[in-house]
Amino acid sequence: MTYYYLSHGDKNGVLERCLIDILSLIKPSETDRISRLNTIRELATFVGSLESLEGAVVKPFGSFTSNLYSKWGDLDLSVQLSSNFRISTGKNRKKDILRDIMRALRRNGVVHNLQFIPNARVPLLIYESKKHGISCDVSIDNHMGQIKSKILLWIANMDERFRDMVLLTKEWAKAQNINDPKLGTLNSFSLCLLVIFHFQTCEPAILPPLKEIYAGNIVDDISGMRFLTERGIEDVCATNITRFRSQSFRQRNQSSLSELLVSFFEKFSRIETLSSEYAICAYTGRWERIRSNPKWMGKSHSIFIEDPFEQPDNAARAVGSNKLRIISNAFMDAYHKLSSGPTISNRHSLIASLTRPHISSQLGVRTYVQHTANGVRSHQPGIGYSGYATREPIHDQFQNVLRLDRYAPSSSTVPLQGQGALNVQVQRNWRRRHPNR
DSSP states (O other): OOBOOOOTTOTTHHHHHHHHHHHHHHSOOHHHHHHHHHHHHHHHHHHTTOGGGTTOEEEEETHHHHTOOOTTOOEEEEEESOSOTTSOOOHHHHHHHHHHHHHHHHHHTOEEEEEEETTSSSOEEEEEETTTOOEEEEEESOHHHHHHHHHHHHHHTTOHHHHHHHHHHHHHHHHTTOOOGGGTSOOHHHHHHHHHHHHHHSSSBSSOOGGGTOOSOHHHHTTSSSOOOHHHHHHHHHHHHHHHHTOTTOOOOOOOHHHHHHHHHHHTTTHHHHHTTEEEETTTTEEEEGGGOHHHHTOOOSSOBBOTTSTTOBTTTTOOHHHHHHHHHHHHHHHHHHHOHHHHTBHHHHHHHHSOHHHHHHTTOOEEEEEOTTSOEEEEEOSOOOOOOOOOOSSOOOOOOOOSSOOOOBOOOSOOOOOOOOOEEOOOOHHHHOTTO
16 A cells, blocks of 8 residues: 655645546547547538538537546537527437438448437437547537537636546546436536536635526527527626626635545535435525425426526436435545545545546556445555656645535636637538539
């Protein structure tokens, strides 16, 4: 076992350095970004071979657009038939288009693991690019996905710790096998909302309730009587974020990344018990009683994490009751391990608890998987390389108390940075193949 000397008041010092090491592996490089751009262009090329999709545009959204993707993250792509939010493409039409794209990809043999999922809430085409090795989820006219991604990007730019926390919690959740909605566990959007909620409810708060960034319900405002363009929503959000950042009375939250991670696991360690009565609401930045909202009352869900952009939808609707217990136990187990004296100073145990085996091995820690009685997947350290290069922590260490049910004014320190999604116009090459048209 490898232990490290901890100075007085620096109980999370080893954990902080481990988190820096983990992030150095899972954060994408410029090469990873370029591979994704080339994967987008690859799809655009084959979409362009379809006469029925003349004028269509391929747009990324999801974690790539919001800059919350890891080196191994999937790529969410939307084939945009129209830039007008109010022009709705029917579900059957979306299925037909995805079938056409599937045939074009299959015919050219550039992808593998091709799957068509027509009966999902949003019909999907899933495949992996042979050339670039990147998994893609393709949908049609996913306007809401694009708007959500941009807002998450702006939130990430409000505090640099947010992106790191999202990447770390997603890696941890994958290691615990609780980040797969197809298996009844949490999707990545739900994990992002949990991190937002944690940043809203810590003391002092880091992020505001999302209603202070956008007071309406975006899904209604882009399609209802109060029609707003995407640019209009962007302007409202940018103005409110600037106003929030300029508040001189705000107290800066100085918690280190390790302190935020430990308190994150503590906050949600009782999530199974709390979910029977409360919804997690990032829109208000509070635990809300389910019975207080008639729109929630008629829904039967094991856990309710409200989608702040499509209220009153539940972002965690796929989670089953049996899986919720496993999720809750995973949070509890992580909190106990990161609060334990023996574990908190043991680099091997920390890395084994927070990462998947292929990440652990690159950090010199060999692991084996052990399933515990409460359903938690436990990665135990084996014999491995014990060397460790000391680096400075990302943030200074501060003692800070985080509360479960508290909202307080918060702060942001990173300027708002716009990042437009890459738009790839479909090339019209079908006319060359059909000269007589």
